[in-house]
Amino acid sequence: MSPVGIAFLVIGIVAFLLLISSIRIVRQATAVVVERLGKYKKTMETGIHMVIPFVDRCLPAISLKEIVADFMPQPVITKDNVTMQIDTVVYFQVTDPKLYSYGVDKPVKAIENLTATTLRNIVGELELDETLTSRDTVNSKMRAILDEATDPWGIKINRVELKNILPPKDIQDAMEKQMRAERERREQILKAEGEKRSSILVAEGEKESQILRAEADKETKILQAEAEKAATIAKAEAENKAIELINKANPSAAYITLQGFEALKVLADGNSTKIIVPSEIQNVSGLLTSLTEVVKGDKNVAAKETKKVVTTAKTTEKAAPKTTKPAKK
Numbered sequence: 222m223s224p225v226g227i228a229f230l231v232i233g234i235v236a237f238l239l240l241i242s243s244i245r246i247v248r249q250a251t252a253v254v255v256e257r258l259g260k261y262k263k264t265m266e267t268g269i270h271m272v273i274p275f276v277d278r279c280l281p282a283i284s285l286k287e288i289v290a291d292f293m294p295q296p297v298i299t300k301d302n303v304t305m306q307i308d309t310v311v312y313f314q315v316t317d318p319k320l321y322s323y324g325v326d327k328p329v330k331a332i333e334n335l336t337a338t339t340l341r342n343i344v345g346e347l348e349l350d351e352t353l354t355s356r357d358t359v360n361s362k363m364r365a366i367l368d369e370a371t372d373p374w375g376i377k378i379n380r381v382e383l384k385n386i387l388p389p390k391d392i393q394d395a396m397e398k399q400m401r402a403e404r405e406r407r408e409q410i411l412k413a414e415g416e417k418r419s420s421i422l423v424a425e426g427e428k429e430s431q432i433l434r435a436e437a438d439k440e441t442k443i444l445q446a447e448a449e450k451a452a453t454i455a456k457a458e459a460e461n462k463a464i465e466l467i468n469k470a471n472p473s474a475a476y477i478t479l480q481g482f483e484a485l486k487v488l489a490d491g492n493s494t495k496i497i498v499p500s501e502i503q504n505v506s507g508l509l510t511s512l513t514e515v516v517k518g519d520k521n522v523a524a525k526e527t528k529k530v531v532t533t534a535k536t537t538e539k540a541a542p543k544t545t546k547p548a549k550k
Contacts, residue, residue, distance in 0.1 A: 252318040306387040320375030
């Protein structure tokens with residue numbers, strides 16, 4: 222091959238190499254900052270880009286994904302002078318590759334130091350118990366402070382979490398004893414409340430039992446009294462029925478007199494206008510007295526009927542013929 226041909230071949234190879242070196246492929250979720258002659262030129266995003274060899278310089282690719290930074294435990298002193306070891310986890314994301322490249326040297330290290338100082342400031346205002354029970358408050362305050370401080374660095378702080386809070390050993394022992402005593406106290410309270418509730422239920426059960434027993438006794442006595450009453454009434458009715466049957470079968474003088482009074486009571490009721498008096502009645506005065514005692518409900522009617530009876534009786538006595546004894550011979 223002639224020298225000219227070799228020269229063209231070398232030039233072609235060099236040109237091909239320069240062309241290849243000028244091509245840059247940026248991967249997904251990354252960005253590349255380009256400097257031209259030491260000055261910021263542009264930021265290349267995902268895709269194929271061309272640069273000028275030996276003139277443009279590409280910085281290392283910057284990840285745009287959310288980054289998790291787990292920092293080592295930091296000694297922190299609380300308001301009540303208790304030293305604790307607290308480690309934090311920070312979730313951040315690069316939002317501006319240019320500011321991330323030129324805003325601060327070693328951004329992750331800067332975030333770690335900023336997290337440690339912010340944590341000391343926040344926990345220093347809290348006591349031990351508040352620190353242990355106020356994780357959410359500490360997390361929120363740290364995220365707000367860190368997010369504001371990292372804005373000039375092109376970094377967005379998404380979350381800050383306190384991973385572990387480790388008090389000194391003696392504090393841990395005291396906390397365990399306190400926790401055990403608190404649990405025993407709660408156990409005793411629950412036991413006492415259970416016994417109290419049990420006693421109340423037993424007393425209420427006995428009360429209800431006595432009430433039901435008293436009601437049952439009351440009902441029993443009422444039923445017994447009603448049964449005795451019904452038996453007495455039935456016995457009296459049976460005796461009256463028996464006496465009535467005996468009198469009907471073999472009437473006595475008293476029975477006949479009683480029936481006569483009943484008949485006179487019906488006659489003196491006032492509904493009838495005529496009264497028939499047998500002529501065999503010998504004691505008109507006794508009849509009038511009996512009639513007056515029987516008819517008490519209506520005095521005017523009784524008086525009227527009595528007057529009629531007297532008049533009729535007198536008329537009957539006058540009209541009755543007198544019997545004379547025959548003369549002795």
